[in-house]
Amino acid sequence: MKTTLKVLAGIAVAAFFLWIAFKEVEFEQIIEASKSMSYGWILPFVGCILFAHLMRALRWKLLFTDKEKTPHSITLFTGVMVGYLSNIPFARLGEVTRPVYVAQQVGESNSKLIGTIVLERIIDVVSMLLLMTFVVVFMISSPDILSNLFGMDITDSSVLMSFGWSALKFLGIVALVIAVLYMALKALSKQGGVVEKGFQKFKEIVKTFVDGVLAVRELKNWPLFILYTILIWVAYICMTYIPFYMFDMVETFDLSFADALVITMVSAVGIIIPTPGGVGTYHLFVTKSLFLLFAVPETIGLAYGTITHASTLAVVIISTPILLAIDKYVVLKKGATNGN
Template sequence: MPRTKIKQGIQIALSLALAIWIFWLLYRDIEFTNLVAQVRSSKWIWILLSLVVSLFGYWLRGWRWALLMNFDEGKEVSASRSYHAVMVGYVVNLLIPRAGEVARCGVLSRTNGISIGRLLGTVIVERSIDLLFLIGIILLAFLVENQLFISLAGEMVDLNSLGAKLLNNLPIFLAGVAVFVLLVYYLGRKFRNSGLIQKAQSFGRQVVFGIKSISDLKNPWGFWGSSILIWVIYFFTMYTVSLAIQSTANLTPGEVLLVMVMGTIGMVAPVQGGIGTFHALVAYILIQFGVSESDGKIFAAIIHGTQVILVLIAGFISWLIMVRIPAWIKPDKV
């Protein structure tokens, strides 16, 4: 077996072990009967609505991805086929972190004849835009719940004491910042030809180029509008589930927004499907809102569990549809 495959296998196993360990650490004190009771007492009309809204969000992701594919190679990609590829990617991500992006590109490359390299370029553009929107959502959550942010920061660090220490040692602090900046500059100059630095620079150029290229799309407003709507859908998915559970039904929209932000950050972690990290961050922020620890953990388990089931079912159906489509064959030139 090649060394790279062994290394990848070890990384996958470690990420899965980490996810299972975090999940076990969180839920070892939760009685299964309590979880079942909470699930039964939940208002499932709201949970089902969240799944419908979420499924529309997945379709919208596929439609947005199709907008990026103005290529002169292969066959034009329909929104439905792009959606099915996205769902296949989500299923693969549940098994192997980050592999879903390559998997969905591979699916479309087979059925539409577009090179995987060009498809991966569109994925980079997508992820870049999502990152920008995530930063914007975090800033929005801070503006809406700024007192809570300050309170949480105060719990972790004594802000008054820290401020006093900085003022008393301001010259030393400024000197330290200057030394750090110079060190970063020196290391950047010294190792600018290293593979890691070049990859980072290449990625940055791709991101900037991708964002600029959006203006050249046939439907740039559709791309930006769908990008905004995707995050609105994320919010309503979380909000409808909060209405389904008695302990979270009284959360304000601003509080749900902050829960969504924490959950999204948890999903970004390099573990299968955000298992463990999503639950930990969502439960933590709910506890800060006065929700009991057990109810916070159960809420995280319900919303994550229902979404995983949705992805598995919809993704399996999409996989069946895509494998039945014949591979694209390049037509002979006349």
Template sequence: MLRSLRTLLQYGFFFGLGLLFAWLTIKDIDDQQWQAIRYAVANARHWVVVPVVGMLLLSHFSRALRWKILMEPLGYKPSTFNTFAAVMIGYLVNAGVPRLGEIVKCTLLARYEKVRADKLVGTIVVERAVDVVCLAVVFLLALLFEGRYIGDYVADTFANFFGNKSGSFSLTKVAVLTGALIAVIALVMWVLRRFAHINFIGKVREVFTGIGQGLSSIRYVKHKGWFLFHTVLIWGMYLLSTTAGIYALQETAHLGLGGGLTTLGVGSIGMIITPGGIGAYPFLVEKLMLLYHIPDATGKALGWLLWTAQTLIILLGGMVFFALFSYFNKNKNTEAAGS
């Protein structure tokens, strides 16, 4: 009961945060801006949606193949279809409850394949760690190639966060944040060792052990070249699909690949903040477009257009694969029983 309530409160908080961002995006739109938004959408290159859908589906399929590569050192070889379906269903669940989709896709795959869900959680941690590195690379490339547009804003934000009252860099703030993080990690490790005899703590420790075994899989990946290839392909498709979406609007087409880099970076942050990026994604894209001197109305249109396209693919793709997942495995089990 308590766990369900906590999940419900978590969902309510993030969903409410998304609604807040959505409200901030549309609250000041006047009639003239609505007309500008409608004009931008009506005169967009609508055919661009076809390659965008193809590129995003390819990125999701590549993510499934990369996940399979991480499972090999654990002795697991699930079918490509089940792995891809689990990835798409995981995205669907994440659109409603952040991070729950990762657990669901591991559980679903464990249900129909000879795998352990707790060990799969470790591979998800590896994936997320790699994605964080890739996102950092995106931001570095954006600063390198688009610094003339976003450099001053980034510098001011960094100075405000890590600066002291005099405006200079504060080592104290850095030390406090680092110390707090180390203290939390040390406390968790001590509790798991000291109270391992308690049933609940023992189960939690078993989960962490399984996660550790999953994390170790990166050291024993047999096809490191393919793992790198799929990582580059995933993020390459993210970048190209975002750039294609920017090209769809006449008013932003000139931003090109550089604009795609910065939009991918801030859009990814929006996807992390709220369920499926609702509200946060278009809000952050709109604010980014202001740095490129793109009018508010056009920035709003672009943000909602990009978010809608990605969300529809996740919702429709997730529901389709959810239906196919049960059907495929039901037939597979029937054939196995008949043989």
């Protein structure tokens, strides 16, 4: 029942943002705008999608400290794609299915690998905030544009302080709940029996989770880790930039790679909002940012957002079963080799 409610809530949020994105645009206009697109750019666009996910898998591999339980790169790549596939029907489910899939393949703890995903997300958020700061300070001329785009002036220090304080309060509440739960289980565990066993299991899960988060302490190849992170963001920006050519937006609206960086950062905000597969939020943020920042008509912007998003989902849906089959073959071959 709880899972059903989460799915319905995600669908409702996606539907709401889709309605906002489409309410001022006729669907026939989007179809018409899509007819003139150059399909030859789809191949390099698909290549950028797969490259970004591969770099994420190779970066993840650096966080495995136990050589005997370090997965094959194909297994990690498959795990990343399984995660994205899970996100399509269920928002954020991929954060769990990705580590669980890989953990099953190598016999590692689920909670430890979930900890490495949390670490990855922290790094992604930090790098995204750095890029956003660069975009806001150096690439967007008018704060009024940001106010229209996000519904608030994110350059206002009081707004940022309020946001930061709200985030700290949320983290504080989470920490308090965990602490109370821990103390309650610890007190009950003194009675022995099932509760004590459950408490010991809880402590073991927490420990392995923390070990996963703290895997960064044992990271030996920081330059390569940073390089993979840079390549992931470069690929994301290319995924924004290449479709500019599909819709002849480079010539018509004089859009550049730097402009693609701006749109990538804005769309990243939309992706953060938990909707299944980023549906609705991505469309709205991309359409509005293209219109407000670069005067791209909303019809073209929405066609751009719809095609790029649908293509991204199609790549995930088509490639994941293929990778699962390849990974199964690699695992079986590795097992046969070890058996000999």
